[in-house]
Amino acid sequence: MKQLEVKILGQSYLLGCPDGGEQRMLDAVHRVDSAMCAIRDAGKIRARDRIAVLAALNLAFDQTEPPVASAAPAASLPADAQLSAILAQLDAALGDDGRLL
Secondary structure: OEEEEEEEOOEEEEEEEOOOOHHHHHHHHHHHHHHHHHHHHOOOOOOHHHHHHHHHHHHHHHHOOOOOOOOOHHHHOOHHHHHHHHHHHHHHHHOOOOOOO
């Protein structure tokens, strides 16, 4: 196992990486960093943990395909409206203390 030092949102991380998987790991780091920077740069969220959760949700959402049988009305919303809906759900789930658990 190889270790890679990477930066995500300006913070350094030392990650374990299987031999031969360096490029895939670096690509994943780039996607996560880009997603987190885009959320931070939008200016609405400053808490690093919330930025990370939203980035993870966005990346996971991009990886899943919607069910074929149903056409969700939210899918027809513009990206800004979808992000606002996700933010509202996240804020409601986190409540006042900002903790998931």
